[in-house]
Amino acid sequence: MAGAATPAAAAAQPPVAERIWRRFSPAQRLARFSVYLVIVAAIAASVQSVEVIPEFLADAPEQVVDLLTRMWPADWAHYPDTVHDALIETLHIATLGTLLSLVLAMPVGILAAHNLVPSTPVNLIAKLILVSSRSVNSLVWALLFVGIFGPGALAGTLAIAFRSIGFVGKLFGEALEEAQRGPIEALTAAGAPWMSRMTYGYWPQVSPAFWSIALFRWDINVRESAVLGLVGAGGIGMVLDSALNLFQWPRVAVVLIAIFAVVVVAEVVVTQVRRRVI
Amino acid sequence: MLTLKHLSKSYVAGTPVLTDVNLDIDARGITAIIGASGTGKSTLIRCINLLVEPTAGEILFEGADLARLSGKALRRARRHIGMVFQEYNLVERLSVMENLLSGRLGYVSAWRAWRRKFPPDDIRRAYELLDVVGLTGFANQRADALSGGQRQRVGIARAVMQEPTLLLADEPTSSLDPKTSVEIMELLTEVGRSRGIPVLVNMHDVELARRFADRIIGMGDGRIVFDGPAAALDDATLTTIYGGKGWLH
Known part of the structure; x- marks a missing residue:
């Protein structure tokens, strides 16, 4: 193929000094320009449809200062009696939800990986499951499960798990698809059954990705579970909700600081654990 | 030991990579398959343990036609x-x-x-x-x-x-330096000889093949064009296998 094209191309080329090199062809330039144009048009259209009310925008700094003065000093006495337990519950929801999602997402991720399950219909169904899990926000999942199981941590845990399936399953499936074929081929040649090819061929290759995904998702879930209480699905969000409804701003401040502290700690833990695992 | 009968393989219909390959591998010794890149050496060796599924033909090994096996029976055969x-x-x-x-x-x-x-x-x-x-x-x-x-x-x-009762090696030295290549070939032949396992090895280094193989199979364009002892491999046959002359000496 290459051998046939080269002489013809060489004959058509002008002298070296007259050859012009451009990164993009005219069609590519036009396409890139159109993309920029669409982006600018989209920004202009969105600014118009947001309908900013100038008076509200003008006194926003004043409002921020007002809110902060009402929040400060934070009501620390409130921490031991309610906030602490709710915070621990939030961590439980995040951790259990993540563990549950790992268990549920692994089979779906495997079904979505074309190199493991070479059946396009099965891959598509698995991908559909993953997309539907992701397309529903945690809060909506929580509303659903609060409807089924009543308010509380169980609904929150399931909401976190079901929202995470899509995320974990998609990334796990992609990691499986990127696994090198060579070692798998070697195990196949040795007569290894499917399960052994999984545990000896695929798992060692995808395990760093898997733990990385799991930690990252746990990190996200700590933050997400903090708001689930707004719809009654347990955790610190419930404390925040009641403080907000009663305009107890110093209590709101304690909750927000607690959430912030937990998120920072989660970040540090994840970074440290990842460094050791991978 | 191993007999290939009328083995053919095309990845794309109409463009065969292997055409009617017939081959008998004895119970002992080192057999080298040589040939230019893209002549189907790798496909041939991968067809034997069905890493590549042949389009037609038989692979007779230990009393069974591997090309007809699948599932557990194939896994059991591959162990050997x-x-x-x-x-x-x-x-x-x-x-x-x-x-x-x-x-x-x-x-x-x-x-x-x-x-x-x-x-x-x-x-x-x-x-x-x-x-x-x-x-x-x-x-x-x-x-x-x-x-x-x-x-x-x-x-x-x-x-x-x-x-195993048969060892296949697909370009085992192509990613290695010349000294290591020789050491690896020495090890492979020594393991094969001492344990009485026939070795079928793909290589593109003619000198290495001459030095270690008892029998050499030359492939050109998906067919076997030479099959004989290493001593019988002269310039004329190398020209048939690889084409051209300029690269010799």
């Missing part, structure tokens, strides 16, 4: 065919010992293998083979910490762990 690869194909993040034991995966149940509960005999054989391939003391090293030559030694040991 060890394979060494150009890119070693070790599981990089596993230890040398685990890579060797992975040669036993066809014999040990997935559940036992997962818990690393291999029979004591397998462990003993693995240690013996590590001595044979010159990697004593490397058992707990991770495979990705090894050099190319060391990895290929692990590759050979893993293949022998299967207790």
